[in-house]
Amino acid sequence: MLETIAFSLLNGLLYGMLLFMLSSGLTLIFGMMGVLNFAHASFYMLGAYFAYTVGSVTGFWVALFLAPILVGMIGAAVERFGLRHVHKHGHVPELLFTFGLAYVIDELVSLFWGTVPVPYRMPDSLDFTLFTMFGIDYPAFKVFILAVSVVMFVVLYILLKKTRAGLIIQASLSRPDMVSALGHNVPQVFMWVFAIGCALAGLGGVVGGIHLVTEPGMAFLMGPIVFVVVVLGGLGSVPGALIASIVIGVLQTLALSVDFSLAGLFSSVEVSRDSFFSTLWYMDSLRLAPVLPFLLLVLTLIFRPRGLMGKREA
Amino acid sequence: MARRNKPGFLAGALLALSLPITVNAQQSTDPIRIAYIEPLSGAFANVGDAGLKHFRFAADMINQQGGVMGRKFEIVPMDNKQSASESTQLLQRAIDDDIPFVTQGNGSNVAGALVQAVDRNNRRNEDNRILFLNYAAVDPALTNDQCSFYHFRFDASSDIKLEALTNYMAEQEGIKKVFLINQDYSHGHVISELAKKMLNEKRPDIEIAGDVLHPIGQVRDFSPYVARIKQSGADSVITGNWGNDLSLLVRAADNAGLDVDFYTYYGGGLGTPAAVGERGEDSLHQITTWHADVNVDENLTDYEKWFTDFKQRYPEIDWYYHQIYNQMFMLKAAIEEAGTTDAVPVAKALEGMTFDSPTGTVTLREKDHQMIQPMYISVMDSDAKYDADNSGLGFRTVAKIPAEEATVPTTCEMQRP
Numbered sequence: 244m245l246e247t248i249a250f251s252l253l254n255g256l257l258y259g260m261l262l263f264m265l266s267s268g269l270t271l272i273f274g275m276m277g278v279l280n281f282a283h284a285s286f287y288m289l290g291a292y293f294a295y296t297v298g299s300v301t302g303f304w305v306a307l308f309l310a311p312i313l314v315g316m317i318g319a320a321v322e323r324f325g326l327r328h329v330h331k332h333g334h335v336p337e338l339l340f341t342f343g344l345a346y347v348i349d350e351l352v353s354l355f356w357g358t359v360p361v362p363y364r365m366p367d368s369l370d371f372t373l374f375t376m377f378g379i380d381y382p383a384f385k386v387f388i389l390a391v392s393v394v395m396f397v398v399l400y401i402l403l404k405k406t407r408a409g410l411i412i413q414a415s416l417s418r419p420d421m422v423s424a425l426g427h428n429v430p431q432v433f434m435w436v437f438a439i440g441c442a443l444a445g446l447g448g449v450v451g452g453i454h455l456v457t458e459p460g461m462a463f464l465m466g467p468i469v470f471v472v473v474v475l476g477g478l479g480s481v482p483g484a485l486i487a488s489i490v491i492g493v494l495q496t497l498a499l500s501v502d503f504s505l506a507g508l509f510s511s512v513e514v515s516r517d518s519f520f521s522t523l524w525y526m527d528s529l530r531l532a533p534v535l536p537f538l539l540l541v542l543t544l545i546f547r548p549r550g551l552m553g554k555r556e557a
Numbered sequence: 558m559a560r561r562n563k564p565g566f567l568a569g570a571l572l573a574l575s576l577p578i579t580v581n582a583q584q585s586t587d588p589i590r591i592a593y594i595e596p597l598s599g600a601f602a603n604v605g606d607a608g609l610k611h612f613r614f615a616a617d618m619i620n621q622q623g624g625v626m627g628r629k630f631e632i633v634p635m636d637n638k639q640s641a642s643e644s645t646q647l648l649q650r651a652i653d654d655d656i657p658f659v660t661q662g663n664g665s666n667v668a669g670a671l672v673q674a675v676d677r678n679n680r681r682n683e684d685n686r687i688l689f690l691n692y693a694a695v696d697p698a699l700t701n702d703q704c705s706f707y708h709f710r711f712d713a714s715s716d717i718k719l720e721a722l723t724n725y726m727a728e729q730e731g732i733k734k735v736f737l738i739n740q741d742y743s744h745g746h747v748i749s750e751l752a753k754k755m756l757n758e759k760r761p762d763i764e765i766a767g768d769v770l771h772p773i774g775q776v777r778d779f780s781p782y783v784a785r786i787k788q789s790g791a792d793s794v795i796t797g798n799w800g801n802d803l804s805l806l807v808r809a810a811d812n813a814g815l816d817v818d819f820y821t822y823y824g825g826g827l828g829t830p831a832a833v834g835e836r837g838e839d840s841l842h843q844i845t846t847w848h849a850d851v852n853v854d855e856n857l858t859d860y861e862k863w864f865t866d867f868k869q870r871y872p873e874i875d876w877y878y879h880q881i882y883n884q885m886f887m888l889k890a891a892i893e894e895a896g897t898t899d900a901v902p903v904a905k906a907l908e909g910m911t912f913d914s915p916t917g918t919v920t921l922r923e924k925d926h927q928m929i930q931p932m933y934i935s936v937m938d939s940d941a942k943y944d945a946d947n948s949g950l951g952f953r954t955v956a957k958i959p960a961e962e963a964t965v966p967t968t969c970e971m972q973r974p
Contacts, residue, residue, distance in 0.1 A: 254781055353606075464801070530770070
């Protein structure tokens with residue numbers, strides 16, 4: 244039992260941190276600009292592909308920095324030449340714009356890199372077993388993912404809370420007129436926020452593309468879950484996104500590792516096998532695990548629409 | 558009145574006379590269209606796209622050799638997004654467009670829906686019937702309880718593959734504990750049930766250490782499942798997973814240092830070898846109707862050229878679906894025998910047809926329209942002549958099962974028109 248719990252906590256933490264890397268950019272953009280970026284997972288995918296292509300020339304460590312910057316530049320261009328013009332028409336056109344963008348990016352990726360997975364592998368310097376617990380190896384790369392996401396959180400938190408730039412960003416959201424009266428270029432601030440958000444997704448792609456598989460379907464696979472994280476954590480709250488990611492990661496792995504069902508929990512209550520509720524009653528946690536995040540999403544929207552640490556309602 | 562209508566009558570008569578002639582002329586030169594209903598977007602887009610390239614290549618090769626009765630094959634791609642309901646809508650569109658053949662293979666749930674829809678259409682719509690050629694959906698139900706006169710399967714059905722695979726596994730002394738992990742839909746359910754039954758019959762001493770079903774195309778992180786396999790102490794894993802569900806599973810196992818033998822249906826193609834990499838060597842097995850090094854082992858020079866020509870045209874993937882070769886050439890032969898593309902005569906020509914496939918003589922069993930063909934069990938090997946997916950590793954045959962042994966009985970009671 245101890246073994247199972249230890250496994251689940253560690254696996255859950257690792258998966259959660261990967262989710263955080265993906266969703267922090269989305270929560271930043273959503274919180275600061277009010278734009279729900281449907282193409283966010285596509286920027287994550289771009290990060291993975293850029294890192295693969297750049298890395299095959301320069302090596303992984305250079306790609307780790309270059310790829311997110313490239314993705315960020317594309318993000319800036321999207322904001323400057325696309326989103327900014329759509330913005331004045333309101334939320335729905337914005338949503339549709341990013342929705343279409345997701346498909347365009349997907350199609351472009353298939354065009355340039357083909358539809359089969361690319362052999363994007365971890366660098367040799369990280370390809371070893373760091374430690375073994377109960378007979379399961381923990382590759383150094385998984386711990387590296389953990390380290391990158393922690394650094395990402397700390398930097399993001401300091402940037403927003405402790406620096407002048409963070410102050411201006413936050414003020415631009417609630418009082419754009421005042422900020423611009425003080426001589427700051429508000430549209431440019433928004434462009435930077437969007438670029439940083441996309442670069443964060445790109446960074447998630449650089450490490451996530453190695454851990455998972457780099458192929459054109461990866462954006463679709465990750466798309467829905469990042470929205471769960473953002474809503475659960477609270478709009479615009481980076482610490483909230485961190486907590487939500489870890490909660491989802493740990494809950495999901497626990498449900499997969501520990502067998503339990505309603506029938507097992509309340510063994511004194513008898514439910515007939517052919518009754519209407521028996522399917523639900525005897526459903527084991529293994530079958531439930533994949534929908535767990537979405538169940539959480541629904542419950543959050545009903546009972547606490549502003550999420551764990553958000554300040555505004557979703 | 559009569560005088561005024563005369564020119565109109567003449568024109569009408571001329572038109573009516575010329576109509577059958579032009580229709581006939583059109584029929585003899587129009588391409589023979591095959592609707593290809595597969596996921597071309599979403600999580601399994603890579604698989605659907607690879608299949609499309611196979612069909613286009615085979616069609617082009619046949620067209621270059623003069624086509625079918627002077628007509629050319631044309632593949633019409635339709636994106637079903639891996640959804641059964643979307644597929645039946647697309648099927649209707651194919652029927653409305655007078656396309657005589659439809660092909661599909663990814664997802665037995667989709668294939669099952671298509672069989673039903675094809676049956677319904679052909680019953681109600683006798684002058685516009687359609688044939689369903691299945692190149693990869695392997696649920697045995699499709700050639701047993703749900704069998705249909707209008708459905709033909711060119712891949713080996715799941716129970717045939719499992720029969721061969723468990724025969725091989727039963728001979729491996731080292732196997733003591735087996736873990737089953739499969740996708741949670743008909744195909745995965747069948748493997749989970751049959752594998753338990755067959756292993757129990759052939760090697761009662763083998764313990765089933767675990768049996769897990771996971772949602773198809775939704776799992777991102779397989780490490781909790783891998784932890785379960787590890788804890789169960791299994792030495793071998795049987796999985797019918799395909800596409801990313803297989804790549805992610807094997808990769809998670811590799812990351813955790815899980816030292817087990819994988820026995821798979823689809824380990825050899827469509828991105829999995831590239832995703833798995835060198836650690837699949839000597840541990841990733843597959844059961845298939847053919848793999849690239851069979852050409853080398855059995856000296857099949859013509860088919861080797863087919864393989865390398867395909868590689869030249871599509872460098873990013875390999876010729877993988879051997880069934881598509883058989884399917885296209887057998888369809889050509891059947892249309893030529895029937896002299897038409899109408900569903901019933903073509904189906905009658907296909908029924909019981911034998912064909913000299915590169916791997917030997919294959920037969921479309923009359924009783925249930927299941928292809929009976931030789932099977933190969935192979936394992937990943939860096940010494941193979943041909944790499945799979947440019948991964949640096951190919952496959953080496955460990956067992957060949959002749960056609961007469963790669964068969965299981967059927968319960969099909971087919972309704973013939």
